[in-house]
Amino acid sequence: MPDPIHQFEIHPIVPINIFGWDVSFTNSSLFMLLAVLLTAGFFIVSMRTRSLVPTRLQSLAEVTYEFVAGMLRESTGHAGMQYFPLVFTLFVFIFVCNMMGMIPGFFTVTSHIVVTAALAALVFLTVLVVGFAKNGVRFLKLFVPEGVPIVILPLVVLIEVISFLSRPVSHSVRLFANMLAGHITLKVFGGFVVMLLGAGTFAALAPLPLLMAVALTALEVLVAFLQAYVFTMLTCMYLNDALHPGH
Amino acid sequence: MPDAANGRGSGQRQMSPEEKAAFEGRISELGERLDRVKAQRGADAEAELDAEMRGRGMAYGMRMAAELVGAVIVGGLIGIGLDWWLGTKPWLFLLFFVLGFAAGVLNVVRAYERMQKEIMARTGGKIGHSVPDED
Numbered sequence: 394m395p396d397p398i399h400q401f402e403i404h405p406i407v408p409i410n411i412f413g414w415d416v417s418f419t420n421s422s423l424f425m426l427l428a429v430l431l432t433a434g435f436f437i438v439s440m441r442t443r444s445l446v447p448t449r450l451q452s453l454a455e456v457t458y459e460f461v462a463g464m465l466r467e468s469t470g471h472a473g474m475q476y477f478p479l480v481f482t483l484f485v486f487i488f489v490c491n492m493m494g495m496i497p498g499f500f501t502v503t504s505h506i507v508v509t510a511a512l513a514a515l516v517f518l519t520v521l522v523v524g525f526a527k528n529g530v531r532f533l534k535l536f537v538p539e540g541v542p543i544v545i546l547p548l549v550v551l552i553e554v555i556s557f558l559s560r561p562v563s564h565s566v567r568l569f570a571n572m573l574a575g576h577i578t579l580k581v582f583g584g585f586v587v588m589l590l591g592a593g594t595f596a597a598l599a600p601l602p603l604l605m606a607v608a609l610t611a612l613e614v615l616v617a618f619l620q621a622y623v624f625t626m627l628t629c630m631y632l633n634d635a636l637h638p639g640h
Numbered sequence: 641m642p643d644a645a646n647g648r649g650s651g652q653r654q655m656s657p658e659e660k661a662a663f664e665g666r667i668s669e670l671g672e673r674l675d676r677v678k679a680q681r682g683a684d685a686e687a688e689l690d691a692e693m694r695g696r697g698m699a700y701g702m703r704m705a706a707e708l709v710g711a712v713i714v715g716g717l718i719g720i721g722l723d724w725w726l727g728t729k730p731w732l733f734l735l736f737f738v739l740g741f742a743a744g745v746l747n748v749v750r751a752y753e754r755m756q757k758e759i760m761a762r763t764g765g766k767i768g769h770s771v772p773d774e775d
Contacts, residue, residue: 548739555715555736555743563703563710563747571702612698619699630754 397580424500428489468629484625491617504572513565524635535638582606707747715740
């Protein structure tokens with residue numbers, strides 16, 4: 394049976410070593426770079442005409458813009474539009490990485506927790522910096538819900554702080570776990586097809602896992618989009634907390 | 641005038657009873673086929689929404705699990721860190737583990753509230769198969 398974990402292996406393409414730190418250009422870096430180049434290329438080509446009546450490519454780019462802008466405006470109001478570049482970049486990067494992972498033989502960048510954790514940490518630190526910069530000490534009101542009796546307030550504040558600190562964990566784990574689990578399942582069902590084909594008369598059963606793999610592929614495409622959407626949606630919500638703490 | 645009426649009348653009258661029966665049969669058959677196609681189309685759309693909601697349901701499930709587990713892990717880690725720092729092993733770990741669980745439940749409740757709003761906005765309050773109201 395083919396190893397379902399093998400697809401997540403990272404191997405250096407160009408070994409680089411700086412002061413004892415291994416910063417090699419790996420297959421993961423290659424696909425991140427590919428995602429960025431693909432995205433940049435797409436937006437440069439599609440927006441080149443900038444016509445009033447958009448071409449097909451241009452309307453695709455505009456739909457993407459409207460989608461993310463609508464999401465951000467809905468959850469943070471107009472004040473949040475300042476952070477649109479960050480949110481848009483996050484959405485497109487995750488979406489393109491997820492989708493590239495659906496191509497057989499390609500590496501899925503977002504199936505590694507180190508990548509999703511870095512993205513989540515970026516959002517978390519942005520929320521902290523923006524929150525304190527915009528509201529000062531009032532940002533701490535986020536941890537003090539209104540109408541709580543003074544007796545249990547310390548307990549509630551502790552719980553709120555832990556809840557706040559757990560955000561980057563669930564934020565990153567969700568994306569990574571979904572992509573990892575989905576790709577392993579696909580690989581396992583693909584492996585079943587190969588194993589059944591090599592099992593004499595049982596080869597007649599081979600179409601069953603193949604059908605399942607086809608259905609799972611469709612589901613995975615949906616998940617790839619949904620997870621990018623969920624990650625962006627949560628980013629918007631956390632930004633909203635930073636901009637308007639206290640509710 | 642009588643001539644024209646006669647002409648049309650005879651045209652209709654010329655349709656013998658058998659022909660008329662056949663014609664009506666064709667019409668009702670066509671109606672049935674149309675109904676079938678319409679029903680099929682409705683079922684397709686419903687199945688599509690159903691599949692989409694199922695995909696979303698899975699995503700939501702993962703989200704809930706991550707919300708709960710994440711807070712427990714963070715709480716536990718804080719406890720272990722404080723124990724290690726203050727030398728109070730294992731009491732602060734136990735305390736923060738429980739607090740982490742409380743925070744996890746809080747996360748889930750909040751995520752659920754948001755989810756509810758989102759689903760209501762998307763489906764217009766109709767989730768799954770509609771059940772008639774009692775009143």
